[in-house]
Amino acid sequence: MAQTRWAIWCWVLVMTEIHTYYNPKNALTTLTRAAQRDEKQKKQLEEALTGRLKRLAPIALQVAQETGDPIGSVLAKVLNTSANPSLAYRLHDQIPTETVALREVAVEVTQQCLEDQRHRGENVSTSELARLSNTLGNRLSDLGRREEALAAAEEAGALYRTLAEARPEAFPALPGPVPHQPGRQP
Secondary structure, X not given: OHHHHHHHHXXXXXXXXXXXXXXXXXXXXXXXXXXXXXXXXXXXXXXXXXXXXXHHHHHHXXXXXXXXXXXXXXXXXXXXXXXXXXXXXXXXXXXXXXXXXXXXXXXXXXXXXXXXXXXXXHHOOHHHHHHHHHHHHHHHHHOOOHHXXXXXXXXXXXXXXXXXXXXXXXXXXXXXXXOOOOOOOO
């Protein structure tokens, strides 16, 4: 009961930011731990992040890496409802390549960055599109979303082929298979 009251107090602190000792990282950590024990607390965590992503999302990434779910999945859900490309790029650069706690967030921010690149018109960078498509394929694969991962990987492959055709000197052909050498195990 005392833990629930403390989680509610942390939620109030995040929502109002009136307390002089307000520490958003501690508050989000407490809310995350409460949500690990009680499914109903996820809603409070979601409410705490909603409308405060610019300030709290980078802190939520730290908390997710230190504490684990559910803050990662909740953050991904909130990011999905309020697309913000500049925030997505900032978060994309902060997410480690190998992560479990942030896998849903990684997919969401990569998708937002990719959509932003696609909507740039003439200012689009094909190499950036290819990189983000490849990253998205890897991130989707990490979530077990194989068909979507394959589609993103195929898009990345097509973009890389376009780049290689435009600048063959920058993308030298890979060497062929090594011929079998007698006396050595293949």
